[in-house]
Amino acid sequence: MKVCMVGTGYVGLVTGACLAESGNYVRCVDIDVEKCSALNNGEIPIYEPGLDVMVSRNAKQGRLKFTTDISYGVEGADFVFIAVGTPPGPDGSADLSFVMEVARQIGRTITTPTLVVTKSTVPVGTTLQVQSIIRSELEDRGLDLDFDIAFCPEFLREGSAIGDFMHPDRVVIGVETDRARESLVRLFSPLTGDENSIYSMNIPSAELTKYAANAMLATRISFMNELARFCEVSEADVEDVKRGIGSDSRIGPRFLNPGIGYGGSCFPKDVKALMDSSAKKGVKMSILEAVEQVNLSQKTLPVRWLKEIEGEDLSHLTVAIWGLSFKPDTDDMREAPSVEIARELTESGASVRAFDPVAMDKAREILGDSVTYGDDGYGILEGADCLILATEWALFREPDFQAMKDLMAKPIVLDGRNVYDPEEMEEKGFIYRSVGRPR
Ligand code: UGA
Numbered sequence: 001m002k003v004c005m006v007g008t009g010y011v012g013l014v015t016g017a018c019l020a021e022s023g024n025y026v027r028c029v030d031i032d033v034e035k036c037s038a039l040n041n042g043e044i045p046i047y048e049p050g051l052d053v054m055v056s057r058n059a060k061q062g063r064l065k066f067t068t069d070i071s072y073g074v075e076g077a078d079f080v081f082i083a084v085g086t087p088p089g090p091d092g093s094a095d096l097s098f099v100m101e102v103a104r105q106i107g108r109t110i111t112t113p114t115l116v117v118t119k120s121t122v123p124v125g126t127t128l129q130v131q132s133i134i135r136s137e138l139e140d141r142g143l144d145l146d147f148d149i150a151f152c153p154e155f156l157r158e159g160s161a162i163g164d165f166m167h168p169d170r171v172v173i174g175v176e177t178d179r180a181r182e183s184l185v186r187l188f189s190p191l192t193g194d195e196n197s198i199y200s201m202n203i204p205s206a207e208l209t210k211y212a213a214n215a216m217l218a219t220r221i222s223f224m225n226e227l228a229r230f231c232e233v234s235e236a237d238v239e240d241v242k243r244g245i246g247s248d249s250r251i252g253p254r255f256l257n258p259g260i261g262y263g264g265s266c267f268p269k270d271v272k273a274l275m276d277s278s279a280k281k282g283v284k285m286s287i288l289e290a291v292e293q294v295n296l297s298q299k300t301l302p303v304r305w306l307k308e309i310e311g312e313d314l315s316h317l318t319v320a321i322w323g324l325s326f327k328p329d330t331d332d333m334r335e336a337p338s339v340e341i342a343r344e345l346t347e348s349g350a351s352v353r354a355f356d357p358v359a360m361d362k363a364r365e366i367l368g369d370s371v372t373y374g375d376d377g378y379g380i381l382e383g384a385d386c387l388i389l390a391t392e393w394a395l396f397r398e399p400d401f402q403a404m405k406d407l408m409a410k411p412i413v414l415d416g417r418n419v420y421d422p423e424e425m426e427e428k429g430f431i432y433r434s435v436g437r438p439r
Contacts, residue, residue, distance in 0.1 A: 001185060003030060004303035006102050008039065008066065010046055010161075010265075011154050013082030017051060018165040020058035022190050028066045029073035035067040047331040047358055050162045066092040071109045079187065080106055081152075082130065093280075094123055105139025115148040115183050121270060123277040124207045127151040127174065148180040151203045153210030157404040158264065159329030170197045174206025178186040211277075214270040215288060218257045221262050222294040229260040229438025237419060238436030260390065260416035260434045261298035263326030263335035268295070299337040302388045302414040303344045305433040309412060310385075316348030318409070320384040322377055323391025324356035324363040325346060331359040333366055337416065338390040346370045353380040357393055378403060386412040392419050401428050 001024045005016040008030040020026040030036050035045060035175045058064035067073055084098040084120045099120050106116060116134060131149040138145055151174035171188045175181045180202050181334035189195055201209070228238040238258050246253030256368070262268070275288045292365055303314075310317060326336035333339065338354070342404050345352050354365060355374045364373065374380035377396065381387060391398060397419055405411050413425060415434040422439070425432035433439070 001025070002076055002079045003027070003187075004073040004080045006030075006080065006082050006106070007084035007098075007120070008032075009037060009083065009085055010028065010048075010158070010323050011156065012081070013021065013044075013046070013055070014048065014051065014156055014161045014165060015083060015119060015154065017054045017058060017064060017083065018162060019056055019187070020064040021166070024187070025061065026058075026064050027077070028064070029070050029075045030066065030067065032058065033068055036068050037068040048161055049050050049159065050327060053190075054162065059232060070105050074106060074114065076112060077110075077114050079115050079117055079181065080110070081117045081119045086120050086269075086273075088121055088269050088272055092277065093276040094269075094273040096122060096126060096129075099126065099130065103133040104137055107134035108141070110134075110138075110145060110147065110349075111143075112149075113146045115150060115180055117150045117152050117184070119152055119154055119209050121153065121266075121273075122206045122207060123152075123211075123273060127207060139407075148177055148183075148253050149203070150175045150184060151206045151215075152182045152184065153206060155210075155213065155377055158332055159327065166191060168192060168197070170199055172199045172201070172206050172209050174203035174209075174369060175202055176203060182383075185324045211270050211274040214267055215274050215291070216260055217255045218271050218295070218302045219287060219291050219314075221257070221259075222291040222298075223262065224256050224258045225435070226294050229439075231436035235438055237438055241280075259298075259363060260301055260435070261295045261339055263299075264332060265334045268335045268370075269351040292322040296355070299340040300344050301435065302341055302390075302416050302433075303348070305414050306386055306388075306412070309431060309433075313349070314345065317385045318351045318353065318383060319345050319386045319388060320374075320380040321352065321354040321371075321388045321390050322356075322396050323389060324354055325359035326415065327393055328391055328393045329358075331362050333359055333362040336391075338363070339366055341390060341402075341416075342371050350407050353384065355380050356391065357395060378407060381407040383407075385410040386414060387415045388416060389419060392417040401425075401430075 003019050003024050003026045005012045005028045016026045016028040044052045052373055082102050084102055087095040089095045153172055171192055173184045185195055185198055231238040242256045244253050246256050265272045269290050271292055275285050278285050324338040326332055342352050353372045355377050360373055411430045412431050413430045418434045422437050
């Protein structure tokens, strides 16, 4: 089948490459000339394991092309996907200007019937607005094209996006007609293996499903983080409580890991956008207000630990941070807890050194010279008074503890991701803190 993907950001690029990999002919459209020519040469602008190889392979085999020309992109396409950004506006609402502009361009350029699918995360009602815009552009051109409209949310996680796309738990589609449903089932059933994991519903339900999924996951995380605070003062171990509740099949074990809060481009933005769009219809989501509040204060938990150990004045301290990206296997720094930690430490006068295996360049753009950047994890420990583990990259999981102790001026380890064993750390002579576990 022929697919046009408008937008080659994270979602558009992964979706376009994976649809080409599963045998479709995909034309990706972006307004960025340099980005398109780099992509046509197999250069990938983001870090996502496996994506570079997949893009080059499909480009070489002629199934994946990048263009700035939307007329060429939509020519003869069975599907036109809209996968442009919906960044948060100043009030937390999703900025839909890119989506609406793409809808106008689609209405101005399509010449044959097609199925227009919104893939960007958008508030309830947006896809039907996209439909009206396309209709009115077609009317202006005097064309009566029988196009369909649909919404198909993405559930990709950064770092494992290709696996998530190629082997999805489920695919959700929001449609108005049987014809649109059948086309999307044909496109996605090779990935799900059968039709049973494709959940078809009306468009508003599908739009809300996307926000609800992310908001539910964010809620689980903030709930566990708040529970961890109670564990800290009641001799309970949040990791045991997690196992205890996660084994209840009604709850399930995943996304219950306590830590220093959720970050990234999705959970924070989608929680805000859901609060905003529901408030506009008169429904106040108080639960999400609390989810957001807990998350904000959770990010700087290691700084509070350090003040408990060293007192309020941190100006004499050198602090090393391991891991800067918002989670492992990505260079994405958006809403990363490490940024808040580094800012609060430097504001308190501490010297901060940092190392991340992949996200250093992006970190520099945000933190600038306020932080010293090292070439490896051990180098930044020399003479440091404290280590904060902010991101649980695999290479930090089993470090050489003796080497760490020998290098550090004080053996303080603040584990924001509950990676190390508290008893073992105590035996080894570290002053160790972790989230919601007994000291
Ligand atoms: C999230 C969703 O998991 C995807 O399904 C969705 O498609 C995506 O947002 C999106 O809307 O585009 P992502 O932001 O890549 O994916 O990252 P996650 O793996 O979900 O992690 C989000 C944050 O939660 C990270 O900061 C992570 O450290 C934190 N987290 C996750 C926890 O603190 N505890 C957990 O148990 C799990």
